Amino acid sequence: MSGVVAAGHPLTAEAGAEVLRRGGNAVDAAVAAVLASFAVESPLTGFGAGGFMMVHRGGETVLLDFFVAAPGRDGIERGAELAPVPVHFDAETVQTFYVGPASCGVPGTAAGLEEALRRFGSVPLSELVGAGVRLAREGAPVNAEQAYILDILEPIHSRLEGTRELYAPAGRTLREGETFRFAELAEALERFGAEGAEPFRRGEVAAALSDHVVAHGGTLGPGDLAAYEPKERRPIRARFRGTEVLTNPPPSSGGILIAYCLGLLERLGESSGPEQLVAAMGAANDARGEAFAEALYGDELEASLLEPGALDRSAGDLLGSTTHVSALDEDGMCANVTCSNGSGSGVLVPRTGVILNNMLGEEDLNPLGFHSIAPGRRVPSMMAPTVVLRDGEIELGLGSAGSNRIRSAILQTIVRAVEQGMAAEEAVRAPRLHYEAGIVQAEPGIDEDALARIESRDIPVLRRPAINLFFGGTQAVARERGTGALSGGGDPRRGGSVAHA
Numbered sequence: 001m002s003g004v005v006a007a008g009h010p011l012t013a014e015a016g017a018e019v020l021r022r023g024g025n026a027v028d029a030a031v032a033a034v035l036a037s038f039a040v041e042s043p044l045t046g047f048g049a050g051g052f053m054m055v056h057r058g059g060e061t062v063l064l065d066f067f068v069a070a071p072g073r074d075g076i077e078r079g080a081e082l083a084p085v086p087v088h089f090d091a092e093t094v095q096t097f098y099v100g101p102a103s104c105g106v107p108g109t110a111a112g113l114e115e116a117l118r119r120f121g122s123v124p125l126s127e128l129v130g131a132g133v134r135l136a137r138e139g140a141p142v143n144a145e146q147a148y149i150l151d152i153l154e155p156i157h158s159r160l161e162g163t164r165e166l167y168a169p170a171g172r173t174l175r176e177g178e179t180f181r182f183a184e185l186a187e188a189l190e191r192f193g194a195e196g197a198e199p200f201r202r203g204e205v206a207a208a209l210s211d212h213v214v215a216h217g218g219t220l221g222p223g224d225l226a227a228y229e230p231k232e233r234r235p236i237r238a239r240f241r242g243t244e245v246l247t248n249p250p251p252s253s254g255g256i257l258i259a260y261c262l263g264l265l266e267r268l269g270e271s272s273g274p275e276q277l278v279a280a281m282g283a284a285n286d287a288r289g290e291a292f293a294e295a296l297y298g299d300e301l302e303a304s305l306l307e308p309g310a311l312d313r314s315a316g317d318l319l320g321s322t323t324h325v326s327a328l329d330e331d332g333m334c335a336n337v338t339c340s341n342g343s344g345s346g347v348l349v350p351r352t353g354v355i356l357n358n359m360l361g362e363e364d365l366n367p368l369g370f371h372s373i374a375p376g377r378r379v380p381s382m383m384a385p386t387v388v389l390r391d392g393e394i395e396l397g398l399g400s401a402g403s404n405r406i407r408s409a410i411l412q413t414i415v416r417a418v419e420q421g422m423a424a425e426e427a428v429r430a431p432r433l434h435y436e437a438g439i440v441q442a443e444p445g446i447d448e449d450a451l452a453r454i455e456s457r458d459i460p461v462l463r464r465p466a467i468n469l470f471f472g473g474t475q476a477v478a479r480e481r482g483t484g485a486l487s488g489g490g491d492p493r494r495g496g497s498v499a500h501a
Contacts, residue, residue, distance in 0.1 A: 066112020
């Protein structure tokens with residue numbers, strides 16, 4: 001076996017695995033898979049999105065930040081307000097997203113994927129866009145999970161011309177088994193393969209994005225797009241059960257909260273059951289206040305949360321729509337890339353193939369209030385591509401979709417794989433819980449006695465009837481100690497799949 005790819009759609013994973021079969025490395029495979037995901041997971045990602053890639057090779061781990069930035073460099077005044085849209089995950093769970101042109105931040109996927117390939121890749125970009133171009137132009141059947149996503153996001157897609165016709169070409173939202181095509185995306189992918197990111201930053205595509213958004217009341221200016229650059233950041237490191245976990249640092253918020261929870265679990269005993277997980281998640285919720293949000297752009301947050309004394313004190317107190325691709329090649333190179341359009345703004349810019357993000361309208365990413373992030377600064381994110389090393393060798397690479405549930409999904413997958421010894425697929429599929437806003441939500445299969453003990457402490461528990469994409473979409477790849485055997489886990493909550501090379 002020359003490698004393994006785990007992704008949020010079978011065709012996404014297969015696009016990456018095919019690159020590995022042809023001799024490409026893990027980064028080549030990850031880039032090809034991400035570009036294919038633009039076609040088959042388009043409500044969640046695309047050229048209007050942002051993301052992060054963590055690359056581990058030969059003892060070095062690098063985090064590339066190409067997430068969405070706040071616009072405003074051009075001084076354009078906002079001419080429209082955010083539009084609130086409730087999204088019903090099921091009968092019991094509703095989350096409000098704020099969309100429209102005023103929600104559109106500066107996208108980074110084109111620049112980020114180009115930079116990752118320049119630094120770590122071995123296959124020309126022109127060869128890696130092929131699967132995405134074919135899937136966008138010829139179309140692909142909508143699978144069950146994508147049909148569900150289209151259904152719950154219909155209130156966003158139906159608001160504006162463009163996404164309304166794209167996802168409901170016959171006057172109703174596409175259903176499972178029907179073919180989804182996105183011809184303008186195929187043209188955008190071909191242009192990206194030939195010209196790289198430049199048209200999306202300073203060329204005619206960038207001009208079209210800015211002109212359309214500003215004309216409809218947003219603030220995305222040409223200066224915002226031209227000034228955008230991917231950034232390399234030093235990963236956060238945490239020790240957990242004899243391994244070293246490396247994850248996404250500030251200004252992203254997800255990675256540091258995952259590291260904080262792992263540090264607490266390490267101090268709460270040798271077993272991380274539901275009660276310990278809820279305690280750690282609760283401590284992370286408490287830590288994530290206004291001071292935390294302001295400190296994300298400084299240099300002291302990591303020390304204040306993760307230094308041993310702070311963790312010991314916290315542990316002592318306790319004791320009283322997004323996509324992810326993970327690729328691992330036979331040489332041990334691992335690429336984990338998470339990209340997100342949020343819920344999507346509903347803004348499809350004509351003749352560009354670009355559906356813009358709504359990161360300025362994601363309530364969870366704007367804890368100090370909407371439109372409060374300074375121009376050029378990255379919007380905070382829960383996204384946290386992560387690797388787990390043992391004695392310097394890759395053991396696990398993973399990441400997740402799922403808004404604020406990203407951190408709990410990644411945390412629990414690491415616990416299952418590292419502490420409980422589960423294989424990647426088993427760890428990804430295992431039932432999850434999430435603790436936020438004073439309520440524990442639990443999937444079927446979480447230990448009932450433990451849930452009863454949590455309830456005895458006056459913490460309400462909502463038992464969900466089935467697994468749901470609300471709890472994230474974790475994709476993971478693993479390398480077995482000793483044998484070097486490669487495996488992966490695709491999350492059934494989001495139609496995840498694994499492809500081998």
